[in-house]
Every structure is written in C-alpha cells, then in structure tokens.
Ligand SMILES: Cc1cc2nc3c(=O)[nH]c(=O)nc-3n(C[C@H](O)[C@H](O)[C@H](O)COP(=O)(O)O)c2cc1C
C-alpha cells in the first residue's frame with residue numbers, strides 16, 4: 650500500500666510526501682515583480698506546515714509582457730538573490746520549491762489559427778511547447794527537474810481534446826520531461842461543471858480531472874500529478890492506491906488553511922474547510938476572503 654506521507658522522488662528531487670502546493674499567483678509582488686516580506690512569509694508558512702513541494706505562482710519571463718498584476722517575474726539577474734533567499738527559507742523546513750515560468754501570450758487550439766509550422770496539425774501545435782522544453786533542458790542540464798502543467802482537454806467543441814493531450818503527454822515523456830501535472834483550464838467554473846462529460850470522461854466532485862489523470866498515469870511512466878477540487882485526505886489516499894497517480898496538488902485549500910498538511914499528518918483527517926467558491930482573488934492580493942487567512 651502506498652501512503653501519502655512517504656518520501657518519494659520526483660525527477661531528481663526527493664519529496665517528503667505526495668502533496669504539492671499547485672502554482673498559485675499571489676498578487677503580492679512589488680510593482681516590478683520583486684518579492685515582498687508577505688511572500689516570504691507565505692512560502693515559509695507553507696514549508697513549515699510540511700507541503701512536500703511548492704510550485705510558485707507563475708512568473709513571467711519577458712519584461713514587456715506581464716499577464717497579471719502582482720505576479721512574480723524572472724526576466725533578468727536582479728531576481729537571483731531573492732529567489733535564492735526564498736529557496737533557502739523553504740529548504741530550511743525540508744520542503745522543496747519549483748518555479749512555474751509562463752508566457753501569457755499562448756493561445757488555445759480554438760483561437761490559434763496559424764498556418765506556419767506552428768499551426769494546423771497536432772505535431773505543429775506542440776512544436777512550440779517542445780522547443781521551449783528543449784531549450785530549457787539544454788540550458789539547465791540533464792539533472793534539472795522539469796515539470797509541465799497541462800490541461801486534460803479544453804472542454805469545448807473545437808478545442809484541444811483529451812486524445813490530443815494523451816499524445817502530447819507521450820511525447821513529453823519521450824523527450825525527457827520529469828513529470829506532468831494534469832489540470833483543466835476551467836477552474837473558476839469547475840465546481841459548476843461537476844458531473845458533465847467531456848471527451849468521454851466525467852468531471853469529478855473531488856479531484857475534478859482524476860478520470861483523465863488516471864488514464865494518462867496508466868499510459869506513461871513518468872510521475873503524474875493531478876490538481877483540482879481535492880479536499881478529503883481519505884479520497885486522495887484511495888486514488889493513490891487505486892490509480893498510478895503519484896502526487897496531488899492543492900491550491901485553494903492551502904489558501905484557506907496553510908497548515909492543512911500538518912493537520913492531516915497529525916491525524917486530524919477532517920476535510921479541508923475550503924468551499925471552492927473562488928473568492929480568493931482581490932486587488933490587494935490573493936488570499937482566502939472567507940476564512941480571512943491573509944498574511945499580515
Ligand atoms: C488565486 C489563484 C491563483 C492561481 N494561480 C495559478 C498560477 O499562477 N499558475 C497556475 O498554473 N495555476 C494557478 N491557479 C490554479 C491552481 O494551481 C489550481 O490548478 C486550481 O486552483 C485548482 O486546484 P484547487 O481546487 O486545489 O484550488 C491559481 C488558482 C487560484 C485560486
């Protein structure tokens with residue numbers, strides 16, 4: 650029997666348990682994307698509470714292109730010292746951290762109508778992703794752990810389908826990606842879509858995309874993470890043992906209760922208090938406005 654609190658490898662990183670804080674844009678950097686005391690505190694609290702691996706909020710890599718206010722940035726060397734400091738804070742508590750880098754201009758299959766070598770066939774449409782991956786691998790080296798977060802489907806007619814996502818995952822495994830996080834680009838609405846069927850599989854009440862992640866985990870041999878709607882540790886444990894999914898991501902439950910993992914580990918297995926209402930985005934920072942867990 651696999652357990653959630655066992656040390657497990659993800660790429661070259663040893664992780665103390667199977668819980669990830671899925672990427673969460675905090676909207677708390679300075680105007681130019683530098684870290685603030687509030688952010689250091691948030692990451693320290695997550696690490697202290699035993700989250701195995703923390704994925705940062707998405708960080709933009711091009712100075713001129715900033716998809717969202719208050720997001721982390723990583724477009725020049727002025728950020729190195731503060732990310733070293735952040736990493737050291739997290740490592741002090743035996744937690745691990747990976748930065749999510751993002752470019753905001755990526756288009757979906759539906760409104761992506763290029764006719765050059767980046768458009769049309771699936772091979773052409775995945776070229777962009779593969780070129781980015783190959784370049785990162787080339788620069789970072791073989792030992793560096795690289796994860797990719799992918800939507801299971803686009804959940805509308807004419808969008809990317811689950812069959813295509815499966816082919817993309819196979820290709821990502823082949824080129825050397827270390828793990829894939831399966832998600833869905835419908836988070837704000839996922840709760841209202843529970844029970845609906847897309848590409849032959851149903852969106853679940855807890856672990857919205859587990860039906861998709863389950864299949865991918867059976868078809869490829871690199872670790873599969875899934876995220877979306879998890880609140881109950883018993884359900885997560887059951888999935889761990891009944892599927893090949895290896896890691897479980899949480900975002901909003903850790904906004905509502907930053908010490909959730911510690912609580913579960915201590916034996917208090919009550920479900921997360923998070924209501925999945927998505928009222929955790931404010932112009933003054935993204936935090937749980939229901940249980941008011943903003944770091945002061
Ligand atoms: C405030 C907020 C910010 C988020 N920021 C990001 C982000 O930067 N990158 C990303 O890939 N997903 C982001 N997400 C999505 C989460 O990583 C996660 O996939 C989603 O919330 C579903 O998981 P949950 O039900 O555990 O919250 C964000 C979600 C929330 C609520």
Ligand code: SF4
Nearest residue numbers: 924926927928929937
């Ligand atoms: S605002 Fe709602 S969804 Fe967000 S963390 Fe709080 S209870 Fe959860």
